[in-house]
Every structure is written in C-alpha cells, then in structure tokens.
Amino acid sequence: MYKLDLPIDLKEKAAIERRRRAEKERQGRIFNAKHRQIGIDKEALNQQIQDRNWMDDLEQKRAAAFAQDSIRNDTIAQLLQRRQEYDTRENNRAVNEFRALHQQPSAQREWDINDPDFLKKDMPARVSDDDPRCGIAGLQKFQGEDLNSRARNKYQQEQLREWSRMQQENQKRTQQQQQAADQLxxxxxxxxxQRAVELQQADEQCRRDINKSIRNYNDALFGENQERRALKKRQEDYDNYAEMANMASSDLLTENPDQAISQFGPHRVVPDRWKGMNEDQLRRIREEQQKQAEEKKRRNEEEQQRENEWNQRRIAEAKAGMILEKQIERERRENEHYLYNDNQRLSNEQRNLKAYLDRVVYTNQPTAAYFTQFNSSSR
Known part of the structure; x- marks a missing residue:
C-alpha cells in the first residue's frame, strides 16, 4: 500500500554530511586544548603595536626631513632675495649718480626754452623813456605819457607838508579854545x-532843631508812660492782694468736703474738688479688704485640698500601672518560654527528617557514566 523504499535525496544527504563534518571539525577545534584560544591574541596585538610605532617613527623622520629641507630652501630664498635687493639698490644708485653728473637740465639743448627763470634773467621791454630799443614799431612809448612824474611827485609832497602844517595850527587853536572852556x-x-556846602550846612542846622524838638517830645511821652505804668502796677498789686485773701478763705484751700458732693447724687463726687475720704469711708474700705483677704485664704485652702486629692489619685494610678506592667512582663516571659519549647520541638523534627532522608531516600549515588554524558557535543 505504501512505498517505503524511496531513494534518499542526494542534496539532503550532502547537507547532512556537511553538517556532520563541520561538527567534527568544530569539536576538534574546541576540545583540543593545544589549539584552542580563549580571549585575544596578545602576540598579534603586540606585533601590530610595534608596526604602528615603526610607522609613526618613520612618519616623524620623514616630516623632520621635509622640515629641514623647507628650512634650507627658505634660507637660500632669503639669501637670493637679499642679493637681488642689493643689486637693485646698487643699480639705482649708479643711475642716479650718472644722472647727477652727466644729465643736468642746464646741459640740455632746449634749456633756454624750458628755463623757468628765463623771464627773470631777460631785460624788460622798456628800461626808460630814452631806451634806444623803444622804436616806433615796439609799441613801448606813446604820446600823453607822464614824463614829468618826478616833478609832479615833488610838488605833491610839498602840498602834503603844507596841509599838515595847517592841520597842526588848527589843532593848536582848538586846544587853546578847549582849555579856556575848561577853565570856565x-x-x-x-x-x-560852595553853594552846595552852604545848603548842606543849613540842612544840618534844620535837622538839629528837628531832633531837639523830637527829643523833648519823647521825654514828655516817657514821663507820661512812667506814670501810667506806676498806676497800673498799683492796681495789679491791689487785685493780687484781694485774690490772695479770697483764696485763703476759699473752699479749695480750706478743703471743705462739702464742695466735692456732686449734683447727681451723694454717692458721686466732683474729681477736681475731692480732697479724700473721711474716716467712715476708710473704715468701710478696710472692713471690705479684710473680708476679701479671708475669702482669698479660704479659696487657697480649698485649692490646696483639691491639689492633695489629685496627688493621691496620681499615686494610686501609678501603682496600678506598675502592677499592670509586671503582669504584662510575666505574660511575655511565659510566651517566650512557650515559643522556645515549640522551636526545640520543630528542630528535633527537622533533624529526624534529615536523618531519614539521608538514610532512606538519598541512597542513589551518581556513577562515572553520569558525568561522561557532559561535554560530548560542541553545542
């Protein structure tokens, strides 16, 4: 009914065989203590570090060589630049010396045309009226010119001197007139x-007369005021004496007790007229104070009695508390004793159970076959 002799798939067989072979190789690598490595390869790392250090040293040497070469090239370039600058300066100096010695502007062929001082060195077109160079075609001499300028200038100078003399005379005459006016x-x-002095003297005399009359008036007024003050003082003295007599006989100084009775009732007094209590009032006050002292003493005795009662009650409660604490302590010790006995019983039971397990239950000891089943696969 069912066909069981089917051929095995070659691919699957090859895969199974490949896995088996890989497993054996893996076991050979793992279970071989000589070739097995756990952790990192320190020698390889050290070799890498040495290679890296060697490369760093090589790079540093290469950089140092390049730096030395650069410094040498820079030095050579600076020397060449200085040499070139020196040659340039020497050439410029030689050129300037040649120009200063052999190429002066005055040695040029066109110097008479380009000379900036040519007009200063040349003679003017007309030196004087008798200059023989001034011909008809020269347009340097014309009719109507002032040929007598020297005589005319001399005449003008004499005229100025005359005007100055006349001005001096006028000034002198003016000064004389001014002096006469000043004298006047x-x-x-x-x-x-002088008139002002006379008026001032008359004014002072008038002031003296006025002051004298004012002084006389003030003296009369002062006497009148003195009489008025004396009269006023006598009146004040009389009033003071009368007031003193009235005060001496008044109810205030005589301390009349009737004046302190108020209009609102005999039990009320006028504060500003009250002079104190009489003997009857003082006696009633002392009796009232005595009653208050006795009442206070009675209240103190009652308070002391209540305090004693409270103290006795607190002592009784303290004794009851101590008795209760002793009873609680006794019960606690009994509970601890009971708990100790119970723990002893449980300890004995556990000890017996362990002995039973060791003697009866745990009797199957593992053999060597039990340990060989471990580490038999690489997985």
Missing part, C-alpha cells in the same frame, strides 16, 4: 560846590 567850567563848578 572849573570856576563854575567851584561856585556850585
């Missing part, structure tokens, strides 16, 4: 000053 002004001023 000074004389008039002296006359006015």
């Amino acid at each position: 002004f000074f004389s008039k001023q002296i006359e006015l000053d």
Whole structure:
C-alpha cells in the first residue's frame, strides 16, 4: 500500500554530511586544548603595536626631513632675495649718480626754452623813456605819457607838508579854545560846590532843631508812660492782694468736703474738688479688704485640698500601672518560654527528617557514566 523504499535525496544527504563534518571539525577545534584560544591574541596585538610605532617613527623622520629641507630652501630664498635687493639698490644708485653728473637740465639743448627763470634773467621791454630799443614799431612809448612824474611827485609832497602844517595850527587853536572852556567850567563848578556846602550846612542846622524838638517830645511821652505804668502796677498789686485773701478763705484751700458732693447724687463726687475720704469711708474700705483677704485664704485652702486629692489619685494610678506592667512582663516571659519549647520541638523534627532522608531516600549515588554524558557535543 505504501512505498517505503524511496531513494534518499542526494542534496539532503550532502547537507547532512556537511553538517556532520563541520561538527567534527568544530569539536576538534574546541576540545583540543593545544589549539584552542580563549580571549585575544596578545602576540598579534603586540606585533601590530610595534608596526604602528615603526610607522609613526618613520612618519616623524620623514616630516623632520621635509622640515629641514623647507628650512634650507627658505634660507637660500632669503639669501637670493637679499642679493637681488642689493643689486637693485646698487643699480639705482649708479643711475642716479650718472644722472647727477652727466644729465643736468642746464646741459640740455632746449634749456633756454624750458628755463623757468628765463623771464627773470631777460631785460624788460622798456628800461626808460630814452631806451634806444623803444622804436616806433615796439609799441613801448606813446604820446600823453607822464614824463614829468618826478616833478609832479615833488610838488605833491610839498602840498602834503603844507596841509599838515595847517592841520597842526588848527589843532593848536582848538586846544587853546578847549582849555579856556575848561577853565570856565572849573570856576563854575567851584561856585556850585560852595553853594552846595552852604545848603548842606543849613540842612544840618534844620535837622538839629528837628531832633531837639523830637527829643523833648519823647521825654514828655516817657514821663507820661512812667506814670501810667506806676498806676497800673498799683492796681495789679491791689487785685493780687484781694485774690490772695479770697483764696485763703476759699473752699479749695480750706478743703471743705462739702464742695466735692456732686449734683447727681451723694454717692458721686466732683474729681477736681475731692480732697479724700473721711474716716467712715476708710473704715468701710478696710472692713471690705479684710473680708476679701479671708475669702482669698479660704479659696487657697480649698485649692490646696483639691491639689492633695489629685496627688493621691496620681499615686494610686501609678501603682496600678506598675502592677499592670509586671503582669504584662510575666505574660511575655511565659510566651517566650512557650515559643522556645515549640522551636526545640520543630528542630528535633527537622533533624529526624534529615536523618531519614539521608538514610532512606538519598541512597542513589551518581556513577562515572553520569558525568561522561557532559561535554560530548560542541553545542
């Protein structure tokens, strides 16, 4: 009914065989203690570190060589640049010396045309009126020119001197007139000053007369004021004496007790007139104070009695508390004793159970076959 002799798939067989072979190789690598490695390869790492250090040293040497080469090239370039600058300066100096010695502007062929001082060195077109170079075609001499300028200038100078002399005479005459006017002004001023002095003297005399009359009036007024003050003082003295007499006989100084009775009732007094209590009032007050002292003493005795009762009650409660604490302590010790006995019983039971297990239950000891089944696969 069922066909059981089917051929095995070659691919599956090859895969199974490949896995078996890989498993054996893996077991050979893992179970071989000589070739098995656990952790990292320290020798390989050390070799890598040495290679890296060697490369770093090589790179540093290479960089140092390049640096030395760069420094040498820079030095050579600086020397060449200095040499070139020196040659340039020497050439420029030689050129300037040649120009200064052999190429002066005055040695040029066109110097008479380009000379900036040519006009300064040349003669003017007309030196004087008798200059023979001034011909008809030169347009340097014309009719109507002022040929007598020297005589005219001399005449003008004499005229200026005459005008100056006339101005000096006018100034002198003006000064004389001014002096005469000043003399007249000074004389008039002296006359006015004398008049002012006379007026001032008259004014001072008038002031003295006025002050004298005012002083007389003030003296009379002072006497009148003195009389008025004396009269006023006598009146004040009389009033003071009368007031003193009234005060001496008044109810205030005599301390009349009837004046302190208020209009609102005999039990009320006027505060500003009250002079104190009488003997009857003082006696009633002392009796009231005595009653208050006795009442206070009675209350203190009652308070002391209540305090004693409370103290006795607290002592009784403290004794009851101590008895209760002793009873609780006794019960606690009994509970601890019971718990100790119970623990002893449980300990004996566990000890017996362990002995039973060791003697009866745990009797099957493992053999060598039990340990060989471990580490038999690489998985």
